[in-house]
Amino acid sequence: MELIEVPLHAVAHSRAGDKGNRGNLSLMPYDPALYPLLAEQVTEERVLALFAHRGATRCVRYDLPLIHAFNFVIDDVLEGGVNGSLNLDGHGKSLSFRLLSLTVRIPRQ
Amino acid sequence: MSDLFLVGNASGFSGDRIDAAPPVVRALVKSGKPAALFFECLAERTIALAQIEKRRDPEAGYEPMLERLLDPILVDSAKAGIPILGNFGAANPVAAARCVAKLARRLGIPDLRIGVVTGDDVSTTVDLGNLAAHEADAGFDMSSWTMISANAYIGAAPLAEALARGAQVVVAGRTSDPSLAIAPLMHHFGWTEDDWPALGAGAACGHLLECGSQVTGGVFWDPGFKDIPDPANIGFPIAEVARDGTMVITKPEDTGGIVDLRSIKEQLLYEVHDPAAYLTPDVVMDITGASMEQVGHDRVALRGVRGHARPDRLKVTACYEGSWLGEGEVSVAGPNTLARARATADVLLQRVRQRGLGRRARADLIGISAVHDSDDGAIWRSYDGPEPPEIRIRLAVESATRDDADQAAREVLAMLCCGTAGTSGARWRVTPRLLTRSFLVPREMVPTEVRVLEARAWN
Numbered sequence: 001m002e003l004i005e006v007p008l009h010a011v012a013h014s015r016a017g018d019k020g021n022r023g024n025l026s027l028m029p030y031d032p033a034l035y036p037l038l039a040e041q042v043t044e045e046r047v048l049a050l051f052a053h054r055g056a057t058r059c060v061r062y063d064l065p066l067i068h069a070f071n072f073v074i075d076d077v078l079e080g081g082v083n084g085s086l087n088l089d090g091h092g093k094s095l096s097f098r099l100l101s102l103t104v105r106i107p108r109q
Numbered sequence: 110m111s112d113l114f115l116v117g118n119a120s121g122f123s124g125d126r127i128d129a130a131p132p133v134v135r136a137l138v139k140s141g142k143p144a145a146l147f148f149e150c151l152a153e154r155t156i157a158l159a160q161i162e163k164r165r166d167p168e169a170g171y172e173p174m175l176e177r178l179l180d181p182i183l184v185d186s187a188k189a190g191i192p193i194l195g196n197f198g199a200a201n202p203v204a205a206a207r208c209v210a211k212l213a214r215r216l217g218i219p220d221l222r223i224g225v226v227t228g229d230d231v232s233t234t235v236d237l238g239n240l241a242a243h244e245a246d247a248g249f250d251m252s253s254w255t256m257i258s259a260n261a262y263i264g265a266a267p268l269a270e271a272l273a274r275g276a277q278v279v280v281a282g283r284t285s286d287p288s289l290a291i292a293p294l295m296h297h298f299g300w301t302e303d304d305w306p307a308l309g310a311g312a313a314c315g316h317l318l319e320c321g322s323q324v325t326g327g328v329f330w331d332p333g334f335k336d337i338p339d340p341a342n343i344g345f346p347i348a349e350v351a352r353d354g355t356m357v358i359t360k361p362e363d364t365g366g367i368v369d370l371r372s373i374k375e376q377l378l379y380e381v382h383d384p385a386a387y388l389t390p391d392v393v394m395d396i397t398g399a400s401m402e403q404v405g406h407d408r409v410a411l412r413g414v415r416g417h418a419r420p421d422r423l424k425v426t427a428c429y430e431g432s433w434l435g436e437g438e439v440s441v442a443g444p445n446t447l448a449r450a451r452a453t454a455d456v457l458l459q460r461v462r463q464r465g466l467g468r469r470a471r472a473d474l475i476g477i478s479a480v481h482d483s484d485d486g487a488i489w490r491s492y493d494g495p496e497p498p499e500i501r502i503r504l505a506v507e508s509a510t511r512d513d514a515d516q517a518a519r520e521v522l523a524m525l526c527c528g529t530a531g532t533s534g535a536r537w538r539v540t541p542r543l544l545t546r547s548f549l550v551p552r553e554m555v556p557t558e559v560r561v562l563e564a565r566a567w568n
Contacts, residue, residue: 013335013371015328017380020547026378028371053487062384066400066413069374073382079484083154083431083543086471086505089480093328098481 003105011106012038014096021081023092025072025099032068034106039063041104042070050098051077072099114297115144116290116314117347120178120195121321123150127177129321129345134182136347136361138189145272145293146186148178148195149286149319156283157428157543159200160258170201176212179278183209184216187277194268194279194289200258202227206280210567219565224276226267228557229283231550232259237427240548251429254544259427261550264390264419265311266302267557268292274561283426285389287315290348298352308392309416310354316387316394317358317376317411318346324358324376325407326366339365355412357404368407377411386417390424393417422549429544432468435506435514437521437537438475441529442499447492449529450474450500454486456528457504457520466517467506475501501534507542514539 008014012029025047029038048059051074058075082090089095117137119130130146137144150172163170172178175197186193198205206225213221237259238251260283269292271279279292291311294300300307317324324346326337337343344364350356360368377396381387387394395415404410437457441449454472461470471486473479476497478488506517518537525535 009334013331013375015375015379017378019380019382020545022382024378024380024382026375026381028374030371054483064378064384064397064399066398067370067374067377069378071378071381071384083545086434086469086484086507087480087482088473088475088503088505094480 002108004108005103005105007100008042008102008104009097009100011104012100014099016093016096018078018081018091021076021078021084023074023077023095025074025096027070027072027099028068035065035068037106038070038104042102044072046102047072047074047099050102051095054079112352113142113349114294115140115142115347115349116293116318117144117146117345118149118318118321119146119345120148120150121319121323122152123155123172123174125321127174130178130182132361132364133345133347134185134191137191138185143297144191146191146193147289147318148193148197149289149321150195150197151199151283153426153545154428154543156200156260157258163200168204171199171205171208172197175205175208179209179212183212183221184218187218187221192272192277192279192293194281194292196281196284196289198225198280198282200230200282202280202282207567209278209280210564213564219563221564222275222277222561223564223567224271224274224279224559224561226263226271226279226281226284226557226559228267228555229260229263229281230258231261231425231555232256235259235425235550235554237425237548240550242546242548251546254429257428257430257543259425261423261425261555262390263423263555263557264288265291265295267559269295271559271561272296274559276561285391286319287312287389288391290315290318291391294350305392305416305418307354307416309394310350310356310414312387312389312392312394312416313377313396313399313411313414314348314350314356317373318348320376320379321345322366323379324372325360325368326372329367329372329375335371337365337367341365354414355410357408357410359408368409370401370403370409373401373409373411388420390419392419422551423555425548425550427546427548429546431542431544433508433511433514434540434542435467435508435518435537436504437518437535438501438503439521439524439528439532440499440501440534441531443531446498446500447477447496449531450477450502452529453502453524453532457502457524460520461504461506461517464516466513467508469507470517471505473503473505475503479503511539
């Protein structure tokens with residue numbers, strides 16, 4: 001089977017939330033058939049590396065197979081959180097789209 | 110499905126669209142079913158800002174849009190027997206009740222029963238120094254900090270009590286957000302305070318609705334990928350909840366937005382960490398067994414949410430006076446934009462360092478990298494992509510004093526003469542910062558009080 005590399009944004013959607021200096025990013029494939037493939041490729045390590053430049057220290061992925069969703073919880077990713085950060089986006093609401101820029105390899109249709 | 114109770118939401122935060130409520134109330138009335146409406150108006154820091162307002166004016170410190178939010182719907186809701194609940198009391202629920210009472214009298218319904226729940230403000234009653242810090246907040250020495258506010262996240266029980274005593278409007282300060290939906294469900298279905306499965310479902314209802322349009326297409330729409338009808342008029346959500354805790358999430362018919370599996374999933378996981386243990390003061394919600402199904406146009410059924418025994422202690426969030434934030438921006442455009450923007454950023458940081466104006470400073474190149482970047486500009490410094498037509502350079506400095514923050518921000522202004530060729534469009538501002546810390550407090554240290562009076566009696 002021929003594989004092509006695409007950004008997650010082409011095949012999945014995500015929303016970011018915050019609590020203090022910890023962020024969560026949900027991730028859901030549009031097509032539930034891609035769930036196992038994302039489970040294999042969108043690992044805690046890859047997601048943590050995406051936020052290493054901001055000092056993220058830990059990433060835990062919770063799997064919700066019944067609704068074909070993942071929840072990534074990332075510690076220390078908000079540069080101090082909404083009250084401490086110098087970032088324009090202190091809540092880290094835009095970070096879902098950094099996750100969606102990660103690439104995955106999927107079968108060509 | 111005959112025994113349904115409808116819960117509508119008309120605000121997801123202080124600052125939300127103020128015209129959300131009328132379509133929701135019309136839909137609730139049209140359904141002919143028993144219903145309640147709630148407004149969520151408090152983020153973590155909102156209550157501290159409200160406390161500062163209250164110090165300036167003892168009759169202030171509640172949701173500034175309160176009258177505007179309730180004016181168009183108060184009479185219709187009262188007439189239809191739809192109680193309204195909200196944490197729009199913020200730092201001053203009693204003054205908020207007086208505001209609602211005045212509005213009710215003006216609208217010709219002086220017998221409107223208004224309930225107030227107090228007790229969340231623990232700033233003078235609980236010594237936080239002796240309590241366990243919550244989550245990642247351990248290990249800070251706060252002995253020198255000046256407290257602005259400390260509020261416990263109280264649960265649904267006192268809100269339900271106000272409803273039981275006939276309140277048609279329930280004004281609260283800090284409650285947990287889902288409790289605003291759980292309370293009318295407890296009251297209507299007679300759920301007890303230890304009916305964990307029912308309360309777990311109620312928490313899911315509250316969690317899905319508490320951010321208003323976020324479950325009906327807000328912060329969801331992504332043109333070409335997740336399109337929604339009429340994003341300028343997104344309908345706010347309604348949950349049709351059955352006694353057994355199953356529910357359908359929907360929205361008013363005559364509104365924009367969308368309710369589908371994608372929008373429900375995004376909100377179900379919003380701000381959730383461990384999906385098996387989402388803590389609220391009323392119940393620990395567990396969504397690991399949740400399932401959902403599209404059962405009609407803009408209608409999604411949710412079932413399988415579980416509930417576990419509530420935590421022993423309540424979360425208290427305290428806000429303290431912090432440092433000052435100085436910010437400024439200028440633009441560059443046209444040929445050699447990237448080089449001029451980088452040089453501008455470096456010179457601004459050098460000026461702040463040279464003058465000793467900040468504890469921390471950061472520069473962003475808006476158009477290259479800002480919100481995804483780090484304080485040291487890791488992304489824009491290593492950027493080697495194409496040059497954009499324009500870049501806006503932003504400086505942000507944290508300073509110990511207002512004057513230092515102001516001086517730092519004004520360095521951006523000075524670039525209009527001292528900056529690179531073609532520097533333009535300076536804007537700068539200084540804002541006070543807050544520090545927040547959370548604690549876990551035994552429930553018995555946070556007694557609540559409920560008062561219910563007719564509008565004519567609130568003076």
